[in-house]
Amino acid sequence: MNPVKSRAYITILLHLLVWMLFAFILLFYQPLSWNIPLPYQFWIKQSGVLIMLVAVFYINSNILVPRLLMKNGNFGFIVVILAILCVVGPLINMLDESLHLPELMDKAFNASGVFRPHRRKDRLDIFLIMMTLMIVGISTSVTLIQKWQADKQLREALEKEKIGSELSFLKAQINPHFFFNTLNNIYALTHVDVENSRRALHKLSRMMRYLLYDTQAGITPLSKEVSFIVDYLELMKLRLNDTTKVSFEGPLLSQDIQIAPMLFLPYIENAFKHGVSAVAPSVIAIELSLQDKVLEMKVTNTIFNENAEIVDSYGGIGLSNTKRRLDLLYPGKHTFSARKTEDSNEFIVHLTLTLDDPELYSR
Incomplete structure (x- = not known):
């Protein structure tokens, strides 16, 4: 097999495995730990969160890092990342409200006799913010490492x-x-x-x-x-x-x-x-x-x-x-x-x- 194609297949496989891990955490590990029946709207929200994280990863990897960070636009890169973090929370809150998820979740917990602390509607989801920051860090690191490897191969070829x-x-x-x-x-x-x-x-x-x-x-x-x-x-x-x-x-x-x-x-x-x-x-x-x-x-x-x-x-x-x-x-x-x-x-x-x-x- 062509070495270039082989490396491409390996890269695609690694990406799939990583996203499968995140999907397991968001769609299975956290919900199952509550041990209660959940409304289908919850799974819609979690799928939306996963899609948003995927979008953040590839936007940062293919656009923000190459066009800002690698061109000495460090300040602009930080500003855009902070803007993304500020937008993530309200977007998820809007999704919750459109799905009427807070009320449905309260009913699910109350029906199972499990205590669930009341959560304010305007409160930011800290777990989601941390997940987004982790995705930004991973995508930035992966892109910089790939750029370093490509530059090294180019230097060796030259x-x-x-x-x-x-x-x-x-x-x-x-x-x-x-x-x-x-x-x-x-x-x-x-x-x-x-x-x-x-x-x-x-x-x-x-x-x-x-x-x-x-x-x-x-x-x-x-x-x-x-x-x-x-x-x-x-x-x-x-x-x-x-x-x-x-x-x-x-x-x-x-x-x-x-x-x-x-x-x-x-x-x-x-x-x-x-x-x-x-x-x-x-x-x-x-x-x-x-x-x-x-x-x-x-x-x-x-x-x-x-x-x-x-x-x-x-x-x-x-x-x-x-x-x-x-x-x-x-x-x-x-x-x-x-x-x-x-x-x-x-x-x-x-x-x-x-x-x-x-x-x-x-x-």
Whole structure:
């Protein structure tokens, strides 16, 4: 069943149950407690009271609260409610007089030998006033709660739409950022090694297929993301000389899990950008591990003096966008650090993700 229709049916059922309870109180509980035969005019009056309470409830819920209370018309709302209370009593008294109910009730009590205190005709029915106030309070509370829930659902829907739009924009920035660098690498490789450049193009086409078809849902299996990283590393190794050592240690997967795509690549790409030297030895080490749904990434690369500024200004389009994605997709479920070691002159990026029901939004 449609959730909207289901909620509507539940709301209607709750309203019916509540009014059945009030009908029982007015038509059965109070009259039966007197234990005397009552004239039919009494039941007409009680039915009129019930209809009046129903009218007060829905007028207040659908008109007074939305048009006055919710629009900061507090004074006007109070004035109207007081006016309703002032009208209720005389209306019921008029109904009593038209039905000749006071005389009929006196005869019924006298015939049964039950003492009934004399009631002045102009005296207000306190029980009825209290019932009306209770109905006003219930209808006001129900309407305000429903409005609060509707506003909350609207805020959540707008937040999801906003996150989806931001993620679509961030992914659109990250992917071209990666491909521009990769195509430049392949272009440089074509001048020195045609066969390896063909292999590189094949790997790039496989990576493009992954991005075009496997990441459109907003989530991807971790195994495919690891394969993508392996292809990227193999592609980067084709243009490196023997002075750079690249190592990768992937997670042992007993079962595949879903993650957001393209989260790790910008950090790995940054290691190649700043951790490779044409003459000096350098090391790039990538470690991915998974334990109890906690995914951990560690990227270590050598720092050279000419690239020392990256310690204080660690950023770039791909990196800043990836950190923004982490904030959106894994709020409160990730940790990130980037630091330089003093003894070994290395730069270390450390990222952990808790993969319990990540809030991923597809575009």
